[in-house]
Amino acid sequence: MSAVTDVDPEFRSEMTVELVRSAARDSDVLFAARVSTLGEQTLDDAGSDADLEKRDRGLINYLMRDRHGSPFEHNSMTFYVQAPIFVFREFMRHRIASYNEESGRYRELKPVFYVPDATRNLIQVGKPGAYDFLPGTPEQHAAVEQAVHEQSLAAYAAYQRMLEAGVAREVARIVLPLNLYSSMYVTMNARSLMNFLSLRTKHPEAAVPSFPQREIELVAEAMETHWATQMPHTHAAFTKNGRVAP
Amino acid sequence: MSAVTDVDPEFRSEMTVELVRSAARDSDVLFAARVSTLGEQTLDDAGSDADLEKRDRGLINYLMRDRHGSPFEHNSMTFYVQAPIFVFREFMRHRIASYNEESGRYRELKPVFYVPDATRNLIQVGKPGAYDFLPGTPEQHAAVEQAVHEQSLAAYAAYQRMLEAGVAREVARIVLPLNLYSSMYVTMNARSLMNFLSLRTKHPEAAVPSFPQREIELVAEAMETHWATQMPHTHAAFTKNGRVAP
């Protein structure tokens, strides 16, 4: 029944993040915020995408600084993400978001595996909750690379053998490792995205430090780059105000 | 400080519902659902807005019927709504949504009041939780109209007098009645909207009956009309499957 794949295993070190749908503009923040004071008079602006004036930017900055968060919710971005399962495990803990991920029950999973590249720090120092990471030695890099390759290939071969023996996909996949890539669509608004970014990036301007795993940070950074093109003034205000979600 | 308004009081019976931002298409449901079985192959479709084929409509119908709700979340609609406060009180109980409303603290409220028109049934019959409403007599309509007019005008005059006396808006407004119109922006995705519609409309094809107050139903009906133009096949599947949110 289940066609066994013939694809060559692939090892990757980067994350894929595409912005596939976006309805998110700085001006969306403005009409939402101004309804407080202007009521029905905001309606004309709600559709427009005028260049932001100084007082518009000032309003966004004020909302961010004083944590008036709701005006940042009337927008929506859908990202397509490819990342290893251990990243998705961390990602999907963010509940103010919508997810759809490929299924190990409904499809045969492709042999695409994450392997840390040479830039990935391997040595953990410091105390729990505030670990720092230093470069690994060449020997450590070699050890990781070898272990990752060997385990990934062996696990995938075992997966294939079980499928060939007629075992259900949902059972066979349990031997696959956490570095297997998966793919998903995730939809968030800017307020929720800022919460995600505040926790999943480590940034010099962050008022509250966070110590995310580097791989989810790669995803977060790519999302942030996309978001900054959609809502540049909101993004600037976020960073200016300590990268705390309002 | 607070400029006292000079606007003539207005009495209205209808609700205002405009769709000011929409990023919601039937095809958004499809790419999200198909990532389960197709993974990365869905990406090309994610941007397109092709006409739906029969099997696409079949997929939407299946998701609706078997309550796979998450694919209905990757979309977003922002409505601008004007309705009396007693409607907003009911509306804002729906938590899976984003709101911004004009503020009685930050602005002087306008004298626009709701009054039931001749089509509004006035007599409640039946048992709690399943009330039905029958037409009122001409005397009842006259009584309601008179009471609503008198109280609205008297309350607004009292509000104005307090403002003139230098009392803060947030204090003065406490005498205003529940039929005062307010305005807001509300953003929802289709899954949450379906939950709203299932509870706030009374519909012959509903598998589970609901008995909403007529005034919020007017708002819900207008929202449904807008939504049906954005996602016609999803809307059709919703009604076909008993109007239960997936």
Add this chain to the structure above:
Amino acid sequence: MSAVTDVDPEFRSEMTVELVRSAARDSDVLFAARVSTLGEQTLDDAGSDADLEKRDRGLINYLMRDRHGSPFEHNSMTFYVQAPIFVFREFMRHRIASYNEESGRYRELKPVFYVPDATRNLIQVGKPGAYDFLPGTPEQHAAVEQAVHEQSLAAYAAYQRMLEAGVAREVARIVLPLNLYSSMYVTMNARSLMNFLSLRTKHPEAAVPSFPQREIELVAEAMETHWATQMPHTHAAFTKNGRVAP
């Protein structure tokens, strides 16, 4: 059909807040946080309510400071609240909570009305978003008191007349003013409550200022007092760390 009430109208200035159900202890934070590092070994502690040691308090403080919020969610408090409708309107915007309120559709509402007392500041100064309030003059207090009494009584009389004429409760109630008391049960966890308190109290130790309406602040203060008895160390850490919800 609808028995018309005979109760004398009542004017009140205070809020009622009772803690009717509570399953919230500082130790709940600890077992949840420690599962990260200790896994199955936390289970024994999960049921106990031991006195907190210094390192326990240190852990709570660290979680609060560095915004590890999820361990503050494994607890639950249900409050019974009586407050005027304009307070409930603000309260129910907090979506991470559960509500049940008495219904103006299902019952005849009692004539209990809020009137600001002599301690309620009446004059608003400063700029939008950061208003301050100063004491009103005796004349202003008299004006408010008179307006509130007159409008409340007149509105309630109109409500009663419509009920007597056989008009449905849900229609008749629309003339009632925003200072009518309502009652509800609200259930929150400590993380959500901290977000509520950070926005609905004005506090010298708050890192981010908020300018809530005094009446909802009265409710928030009473809730905070209850909460502090249940989770004293968590409460202390909240205030120590600038009263920002983690």
Add this chain to the structure above:
Amino acid sequence: MSAVTDVDPEFRSEMTVELVRSAARDSDVLFAARVSTLGEQTLDDAGSDADLEKRDRGLINYLMRDRHGSPFEHNSMTFYVQAPIFVFREFMRHRIASYNEESGRYRELKPVFYVPDATRNLIQVGKPGAYDFLPGTPEQHAAVEQAVHEQSLAAYAAYQRMLEAGVAREVARIVLPLNLYSSMYVTMNARSLMNFLSLRTKHPEAAVPSFPQREIELVAEAMETHWATQMPHTHAAFTKNGRVAP
């Protein structure tokens, strides 16, 4: 730095589900529901745990049938769960819940692995979205058992070797398979739990069929058993009304 474990690997087939904190009674539903019609008069009942009378059970049944869901939210249960990672991946997609899980970044993970036992059906038949599962042959069971044992042990040995070489835990763990056990605390209210049960159990009385993976169903069944002891009448009404969350 990282003490390398000396524990013997363990293979298990069952899930651990303990109810560690519970504040959930049928009577909690009643006080919340009755505030609609009785307002302040419910307060006395809110604390009591009286035996439910017939009309109490009728009320619960009515709320369930007509999907008045909010009264089922004023309660809270915390479960401690041990299950393999592939189960947690499915579990944590349920967003209306609170989670804390042990961390592969902060601790060294224990070698405890899931292996399907003889009762686990292995052959998937039927069409996508409604798969059924039939018993595997002895050969298939042997194949699964062997693959699971081999891969688990090999992966764990590789993990240990990387740790010994000084590689950070968060990197070394990426080779571990999805059948590794993890542990967590999860807190839910009854409404959210019913949604979980409706999707994660397959039940003859379910009005809408669901086809969960057997392993998460084992967890769901254990949770349901605990819940039924806490809120027997609510549980009965849930099943009687087609196991659809209200």
